[in-house]
Amino acid sequence: MKIVCKMIMLIAVFLLISRNAYGNTVDYYLEESLEMSGIESVEAQEEISGEKMTFSTAVRKILSGEMDISAKGVFDRISIVFSKEVKSQVGFIKKIVIAALLSAFLKNISDSFKDKSVAELSFFVCYIVLVIFIMSAFREGMALVKTSSDRILDTMQAMLPAFLSVVFMSGKGGSAAFVYPVISGAAQLLTMFISRIIIPVVSAAITLHMVNFISEKGYLTQFSKLLYSISKWLLRGSAIGFMAVLSLYKLGTPAINQLLGKSAKAAIGAIPVVGDVMGSAAEIVAALSKSIGSSMAAAAIIFLIIMALIPVIKLLVMGFIFKLTAAFAEPICEARVIKALSGAGDFTFMLMGILFVSEAIFVFSIIILVSFL
Template sequence: MEETGRTGRYEKRVLFLTFLTFFFLLILSGTSTEAAQERDSQTQTSTSAQTQEELEQELLSEMDLAEIEQAVDGLLESTDFSFTEMLERLMSGEEDLSADTLGALIGKILTGTMEGQKKILVQLIVLVLACAFLSNLSGLFSEGQLWETSFYVVYLLVFVLLVGAFQSVSQNLTATIQGLVELMKVLTPAYYLTVAAANGASTAEMFYQIVLVVIGVVEGLMVTVILPATHIYVLLAMINHLSKEEFLSHMTELLETGIEWALKTSLGILVGLQIVRSLIAPALDAFRRTLLGRTAGAIPGVGNAVNAVTEMVIGSAVLIRNCFGVTAILVLVLAGLYPVLELLVTGLAYRVLAAFSQPVCDKRICNCLATVGKGYGLLLKVLLTVEMLFLLTIAILAGSFS
């Protein structure tokens, strides 16, 4: 009996040790399985990242960035901005432009603007003081014709200075707008590819049509009609202020109203067209993509792989599209920064000069200066309208749809 009890206790110990050993082996095997799965997951993640990077490089190689670089160099010749480098930095998640860099650029532009206009402003101040001096001496002249002749001489000099400065700034603005148009022409094919890969053919076709319409409006309306109308407005307004009685005031008001209405109407129509079209085409592409994804996912064995590859390609295309759009927006903003600040500072300077010269100078000289300042304001509105049209064309697609 005692032997039987010992045998039973021994068997129980053996069973307990066997169970304990099996339990530890089970834990170890589970741990090794989890480690293997984790290694496999890390391997798959690194492989997926490498594959996605290869896809991004392949999509970038399909776009012709050389022409874009040439257009950007023509617009931003005073800076060392590179379209390709900025695009790669954005795709890698680096910072695009720091506040210090942007502040230094704005300071440089303001300094250059004041240097360019300082000579003309000094000459105008001298002429305004001469007009004020002659005005105070007008009571000493025995005949009024001598004062009128002196005034017309001063006014003619002011007229020549203002027209020459306005013509120079207007020519620079025309060159800037034409440079923006050329930039959009070379940006469109490359951006079309990214939109087609990220969104679909309908959205890409919609974008291409809208860009053609916007370029046509800018070239046909802004450059051909609005800018010459602004020149005519300034000339008529200066001629109107030549005499004491205004005889062209209603004509100048009509021109000013027509220019402002044309700018607002073109901006409203084109932006509304883009918004309406952008609500339809991406929805159609999303429906087609969902239908194809569901169909491919239903295929046994390869459905999940097809969906994974499709999502990877679309994700890479969306990244390139958004980074490309942001880079294009940066170029447009930097290209318009100098003329915007130049027009703003120059127009404000003429208005300030008119305000300070009003108490001591003839009102016709003051009105002439204020009118030219208003003409610079119209040029600024033209440039801002062109910038808004191009920026919204890119931004609506770059930021609204994924």
């Protein structure tokens, strides 16, 4: 009897004191629940339409399906950006070709001179004009890498409060509180190492490489090769250092998606200079990628990739142009000019590797942080 009365009272309570329940909208979630003040100041340029996009805009577009993040959609976007970039660099191709033609023209004239010294000096002037074009383009590439790295760092610092608030809301703040300082500190340290040490070493290396070919004898060949090796190993060292930090995070997940890990490793392995090192990091992160359940994490990663996509493609196209021009000019130009062009291509690909390492550091940091959700 008592039980029946209690049941009747319980049902009466539910019937009489009923309220409507509402779910939070995406806007409420983005604007009220999370600390988004810092990240809203960061913008990425959407690569196709060219419009500026904030992080909350990116989240809304992903949730509404306006941004296609399928494999085909991503491939289409990359193709469009690549073709736009190639078209915009046509003027640069012409400059390099004209400078190479001038040097070939002068070389042919100088071969007919009995005394080579004056002709050699005039070739020297032509070569300097070519070097000016190459170094101007390289300076733009270097500024692009510095700017992009700084923006990625600023974005990461702005995003971390928002992610931390999500992780703490999920009740797993203890683990995140331990990992966050380590990952964040390592990422910022490595970024500073790249911008303060690696990039100046690369600048010195390419300067010496260009100056080396002014003379036929190449007095600085070994020195420029040494600097190139140093910059390559510094970059690989920073990637290995970050790998060591990742390995501090012990994997408790029993299953690793082998297919995804191998595919990611193969794709990342193609990146110049650091591909083989970062490929192993991709396996670790692929194991965690299945834990990316939140659209916010996906939006953050996509936002970071959009920020770095255009600079990476610009550098790829620039490096490809140098290599292609060297290949086509080989029959008509002197060996020094061809080696200078080819070396400029190698250094441009190294800049691309630098930007990729900066980007990968932060993407992997976000994935690890979000894996606590």
